[in-house]
Amino acid sequence: DTEVTQTPKHLVMGMTNKKSLKCEQHMGHRAMYWYKQKAKKPPELMFVYSYEKLSINESVPSRFSPECPNSSLLNLHLHALQPEDSALYLCASSQDQGGGTNEKLFFGSGTQLSVL
Amino acid sequence: RKEVEQDPGPFNVPEGATVAFNCTYSNSASQSFFWYRQDCRKEPKLLMSVYSSGNEDGRFTAQLNRASQYISLLIRDSKLSDSATYLCVVDGLNTGTASKLTFGTGTRLQVTL
Numbered sequence: 001d002t003e004v005t006q007t008p009k010h011l012v013m014g015m016t017n018k019k020s021l022k023c024e025q026h027m028g029h030r031a032m033y034w035y036k037q038k039a040k041k042p043p044e045l046m047f048v049y050s051y052e053k054l055s056i057n058e059s060v061p062s063r064f065s066p067e068c069p070n071s072s073l074l075n076l077h078l079h080a081l082q083p084e085d086s087a088l089y090l091c092a093s094s095q096d097q098g099g100g101t102n103e104k105l106f107f108g109s110g111t112q113l114s115v116l
Numbered sequence: 117r118k119e120v121e122q123d124p125g126p127f128n129v130p131e132g133a134t135v136a137f138n139c140t141y142s143n144s145a146s147q148s149f150f151w152y153r154q155d156c157r158k159e160p161k162l163l164m165s166v167y168s169s170g171n172e173d174g175r176f177t178a179q180l181n182r183a184s185q186y187i188s189l190l191i192r193d194s195k196l197s198d199s200a201t202y203l204c205v206v207d208g209l210n211t212g213t214a215s216k217l218t219f220g221t222g223t224r225l226q227v228t229l
Binding site: 041042043044045048056088090103104105106107108109110112 | 148150157158159160161162165203216217219220221222
């Protein structure tokens with residue numbers, strides 16, 4: 001029943017492949033996020049887009065490339081990944097009212113990625 | 117000291133029990149606090165925000181102690197369906213434009229018959 005939709009739900013890719021993860025929300029939220037979560041660990045922030053501009057990059061390797069085509073869509077392009085990049089990739093959105101207020105996040109159901 | 121620390125668990129409790137989780141945070145300037153629930157192989161879902169005055173939602177009560185920099189979650193009359201990992205979430209760097217929330221490592225709760 002999440003209002004943040006992620007595709008695909010599962011992805012298996014080789015280290016030489018190029019693939020993309022997609023995320024869509026129609027709640028009018030202006031901030032969108034990518035998180036990475038390994039088993040039994042908390043989600044780790046990767047990127048934040050605010051009003052379609054990249055506002056936070058948590059020193060993520062360049063083999064991960066985010067893109068925000070419009071306020072409803074967020075992509076994560078993957079290239080030359082390593083087996084240790086296998087994880088659950090979560091997209092989230094928040095209203096982003098500005099004014100310095102941190103707001104609650106709404107998560108998509110995630111993409112379970114396996115890199116062989 | 118970690119930014120957000122939680123009891124590691126797991127907490128194994130019988131149905132109907134009351135269970136409490138604590139979480140400490142290191143940034144005294146933090147303003148926003150949340151509890152999220154995450155089921156195995158699912159996304160985190162917001163359980164409740166935590167307000168300064170404390171707040172209750174049915175069987176769940178959240179409290180904030182700014183002086184000691186900890187928040188708590190109390191679950192009364194535990195149900196089997198409460199079995200999950202409970203994540204304490206605190207705002208970190210305030211970007212002024214979007215949330216930068218820090219997640220605790222989570223506390224695993226297992227409710228048994």
